[in-house]
Amino acid sequence: MKIVYFGSSQFSSKVLEGIVREGIKPVLVVTVPDKPQGRGLKVLPNPVKELSLRLHLEVESISNLNNSDFLGRLKALSCDLFLVVSYGRILSASLLSIPNKLPLALHPSLLPRYRGPAPIQWVLIKGEKETGISIFKVTPKVDSGPIILQKRMSIENKDDYFSLSEKLANLSIPAVCEAIEQIESNTYKLIPQDESKVSYAPKLKKEDGRINWSSSAVTINNLIKGLKGWPGTYTFYRGIRVKILEAEPNSTETNSSPGFIVDLDKEGIYVATLEGVLKIKKLKPEGKKEMSTNSFICGYRPKVGEQFE
Structure with a gap:
């Protein structure tokens, strides 16, 4: 053949x-x-x-x-x-x-x-x-x-x-x-x-990777998994573009508005979403190497109540 x-x-x-x-x-x-x-x-x-x-x-x-x-x-x-x-x-x-x-x-x-x-x-x-x-x-x-x-x-x-x-x-x-x-x-x-x-899987654009914190933690995590590699998912913190490389949804209840940090520890940065909390485990600030959230916390000193946009 x-x-x-x-x-x-x-x-x-x-x-x-x-x-x-x-x-x-x-x-x-x-x-x-x-x-x-x-x-x-x-x-x-x-x-x-x-x-x-x-x-x-x-x-x-x-x-x-x-x-x-x-x-x-x-x-x-x-x-x-x-x-x-x-x-x-x-x-x-x-x-x-x-x-x-x-x-x-x-x-x-x-x-x-x-x-x-x-x-x-x-x-x-x-x-x-x-x-x-x-x-x-x-x-x-x-x-x-x-x-x-x-x-x-x-x-x-x-x-x-x-x-x-x-x-x-x-x-x-x-x-x-x-x-x-x-x-x-x-x-x-x-x-x-x-x-x-029939359903469709259209071509992705860089801007498709922008995280909308007014989505559920599960939805955001699915986006992170699907866009791993290119184009990647990103948000902004203190005006810096930050790629979110690894995360997991957390069912913790919170009264905080979407995008705001609700907790921090060595395991992750916990961010409020429309439904549930997203635990960020690995990220990459623009111009820097990828890092664990613990390294990010040591370098940037984020605080509860600050916002990812």
């Missing part, structure tokens, strides 16, 4: 590494061009390209998928399948017609729920207890094609974006192998998505 793999993210890299380990080696990996990254804006390859080079896979970084030379190269490969995993770009109808069998995609949610570019983040933000992955036929309408198979998993209270991404990537590897076996044996079925159950 000749497969062309499309991907660019860390999640996609994990899936690619796993299927290669299982003996599924794409004839070509297609990814996005290198771009400036980090504070120094050094031009670096994305995780999929980096992995492909390390595994000696044929890889092409391309900005224009409809380039005639590129389309010609794809057609000349006479591939059986496309496998699209967190690629970040929409494939045109002309591209989708190239594989001899199917253009496939893997999406880290239980479609039709959480269609879009940020499903892992949004299931955590929304406080879902279950998620999974879907393998489906790609159609011109994003994340809307008929499903070949799905795998489900529970979300644990301790899960954040990083841990859930890792678990979903591990869940995806045997699922991809199973889907390919079904296609090879022509035993697969295409199940249309139920359009009445």
Whole structure:
């Protein structure tokens, strides 16, 4: 089975590494061009390209998928399948017609729920207890094609974006192998998505990470877990932007207004919310390294009654 793999993210890299380990080696990996990254804006390859080079896979970084030379190269490969995993770009109808069998995609949610570019983040933000992955036929309408198979998993209270991404990537590897076996044996079925159950996971912006203290402690903690890494969650303290890296909801009752500090100890800073108290355990003031709340307390000397805004 000749497969062309499309991907660019860390999640996609994990899936690619796993299927290669299982003996599924794409004839070509297609990814996005290198771009400036980090504070120094050094031009670096994305995780999929980096992995492909390390595994000696044929890889092409391309900005224009409809380039005639590129389309010609794809057609000349006479591939059986496309496998699209967190690629970040929409494939045109002309591209989708190239594989001899199917253009496939893997999406880290239980479609039709959480269609879009940020499903892992949004299931955590929304406080879902279950998620999974879907393998489906790609159609011109994003994340809307008929499903070949799905795998489900529970979300644990301790899960954040990083841990859930890792678990979903591990869940995806045997699922991809199973889907390919079904296609090879022509035993697969295409199940249309139920359009009445559609929900979306839109692209996140930096400002989505601003904490609204007039939410419940559980809601704020879900946001912190979902936005771990990028864009991260933040608030302001004495005019300083502070990232909140780790917290947990506390059911303590308080009469304080949302955002005000109600208690302090070596374990955390306790902040009133609309419902319950949020215990902040790890944070990062702008321009500083991440620190425990105990280190923050020693350095900034916060007091009960002060406000996070």
